[in-house]
Amino acid sequence: MDYVIEMLNITKVFGNFVANDNITLQLKKGEIHALLGENGAGKSTLMNVLFGLYQPDGGEIRVKGKSVKITDPNVANDLGIGMVHQHFMLVDTFTVTENIILGKEPKHGAGTIDIKSAAEEITRLSELYGLEVDPYAVVADISVGMQQRVEILKTLYRGADILIFDEPTASLTPQEIIELIDIMKKLISEGKSIILITHKLKEIMEVADRVTVIRRGKAIKTLNVAETNPTELASLMVGRDVVFKTEKKPANPKEEVLKVENLVVKDYRGVDKVKNLNLSVRRGEILGIAGVDGNGQTELIEAITGLRRVESGNITLVGKDITNLKPRKITETGLGHIPQDRHRHGLVLNFSVGENFVLQSYYHEPFSKIGVLQNREIYNYANKLIEEYDVRTQSAYEPARALSGGNQQKVIIGREIDRDPDLLIAAQPTRGLDVGAIEFIHKRLIEQRDNGKAVLLISFELDEVMNVSDRIAVIFDGQILDIVNPKETNEQELGLLMAGHKVDRDNHQQMLDQAVKKEGEE
Structure with missing residues (x-):
């Protein structure tokens, strides 16, 4: 050969x-x-x-x-x-x-x-x-x-x-x-x-x-x-069997945690990318956002997390107006954020793994006392999360830059979930992860939901959105075009919505039946 x-x-x-x-x-x-x-x-x-x-x-x-x-x-x-x-x-x-x-x-x-x-x-x-x-x-x-x-x-x-x-x-x-x-x-x-x-x-x-x-x-x-x-x-x-479809109980949504009203956000060129958008996420549910990249997802996330200015409209988190507050103030109100760009917004690559685990909380006890970092507490905490989230690293002292992309993502996810936020925004949370890690992360998102937290999932992976979400909001041209139940839709309908074509509900079941028939023939 x-x-x-x-x-x-x-x-x-x-x-x-x-x-x-x-x-x-x-x-x-x-x-x-x-x-x-x-x-x-x-x-x-x-x-x-x-x-x-x-x-x-x-x-x-x-x-x-x-x-x-x-x-x-x-x-x-x-x-x-x-x-x-x-x-x-x-x-x-x-x-x-x-x-x-x-x-x-x-x-x-x-x-x-x-x-x-x-x-x-x-x-x-x-x-x-x-x-x-x-x-x-x-x-x-x-x-x-x-x-x-x-x-x-x-x-x-x-x-x-x-x-x-x-x-x-x-x-x-x-x-x-x-x-x-x-x-x-x-x-x-x-x-x-x-x-x-x-x-x-x-x-x-x-x-x-x-x-x-x-x-x-x-x-x-x-x-x-x-x-x-x-x-x-x-x-x-x-090295073990992997479950591709995450098992979960039916959602039990309660009161509203996040409310977005008539939101307008511009991109870096000054062009409206989010246009009078309305959205809400409740305790005990995962709301997935599906859409082709570039339809306002990034600007929406950055507006909610304080990374981009809101032009008009309101964002409310656990009953408090967080519109245009500083990111730390929003975080302390009850927000966890897994950013879509882990290098730009998720990590300080030259900092150690341990330091990255406390980026959101280093100024609180036990990690800081009278303004002095407590390294023993920081690295004991980091070692706990390294084991819990199966982060493959030589030690907690290794720079985050030296980790593989997937292990960098695990550091961010571990840090944000362990803070126990009321709302967890997960933007492309499994990008670059293997199937075992994806299974693990999906279970963690569902655990957050089952523990009474609100989860906002933004993903370009339709399989992920349909598998994990309890409701799916389709974003097109800066607006929520429709909100659908993942049990009552399929990739064909989502694809049409993502392209800006709203589906006629009267013909919805007929379309589903045709899709099932086609899959059977294939």
């Missing part, structure tokens, strides 16, 4: 922590090979070894049958290996073309950069691989999905025929995920080979040819995707 990549018995150690323990991974030409594992299992570390960002402590790498030493990313690029990182490596103020050619700029005879020829080559590549981008657009002005296309084009511009995708769908909308899957298939049809790191079993089943499962730094098994199923993969990944 001819392999384009062979990683044989790779070991990588950080101090006393073995991140990769004698792992073998082999990539065939023209295949999509998925790399599956829990948060912190060692997937990204293994790919960083292949891309030259880390040096292995043991083992051998072969590219197209030849043993190589990949000492840095430039060597990887020269060998035809490109990597699309989970957190994009782009300069916001540069254009698409400037980002793509950075470090490999074509020059005129006079030594100046030939932007025009570079833009023409980028246009040619984007048309060849179905990656439509505007070569002159500024990166800060384009969507996340478009930024990802720029990252892919950056690798293709450098001549890569082996591509590594690290959690490529973590920040994408459902439509962008469909487009990315089509792009990956197009790349394979043009002779490329892909290693795909992902937590999403549905995507593996749809697009991958083979899958290697890693658990706690060890390679467990490599399987043909056509010969396996999501249940088997989930069990191999976490």
Whole structure:
């Protein structure tokens, strides 16, 4: 068998922590090979070894049958290996073309950069691989999905025929995920080979040819995707059976905790993004908000949490007007917030795990006395939450930056839930988490509901919204278009609502019956 990549018995150690323990991974030409594992299992570390960002402590790498030493990313690029990182490596103020050619700029005879020829080559590549981008657009002005296309084009511009995708769908909308899957298939049809790191079993089943499962730094098994199923993969990944549908009792909603009335909020350009929106969440219920990204979700969350100014309207939390109060005042009124951007609003990456666990409460006893931080109390508390939320870290003193994305998310969720807020806002709470962690977080959200708390869930994952919510509010163009019962709807209806088409209730049951019939025929 001819392999384009062979990683044989790779070991990588950080101090006393073995991140990769004698792992073998082999990539065939023209295949999509998925790399599956829990948060912190060692997937990204293994790919960083292949891309030259880390040096292995043991083992051998072969590219197209030849043993190589990949000492840095430039060597990887020269060998035809490109990597699309989970957190994009782009300069916001540069254009698409400037980002793509950075470090490999074509020059005129006079030594100046030939932007025009570079833009023409980028246009040619984007048309060849179905990656439509505007070569002159500024990166800060384009969507996340478009930024990802720029990252892919950056690798293709450098001549890569082996591509590594690290959690490529973590920040994408459902439509962008469909487009990315089509792009990956197009790349394979043009002779490329892909290693795909992902937590999403549905995507593996749809697009991958083979899958290697890693658990706690060890390679467990490599399987043909056509010969396996999501249940088997989930069990191999976490070492136990996983429940995909969260069991929950019927909701018992009580008094109103959050009330939003006639809310108007502008975006950074001064354009109304939330338009006379009305919403309420009661104790003992989870209200899910479904919608295509960019319809006012971010501005709504930031207005409620005090991160963005309210132009008009009112926000009431446990009977108190919190409109335009400072974030700390709102938090102390009874709000917990799992932000959608964990790096910007959830963590201080250079602070330790322990310090991040007390970001919302460091100024209270027992963590502070007469203005002096009590480190013993802080780290005892952190160690309790590390164990309770299964945060994979070497210690509570490790910087948050060193954790995997999923473990960073667990720190935020543990901190916010343990504060016992009246209202918990969970924005994309399972983004970047594996199936075991998703199951754990969903149970925690439902526990909050059952303990008489109000939960506002904002997610682009329709499966998550339908599985966890007691009511679903669909947001479109800054307004709540409709509120539906998850037991009385389906993805087709939600999709129509998310596109701005209000469903005729008289034909609702007929539509559901047709959807059930179609699923049966498939």
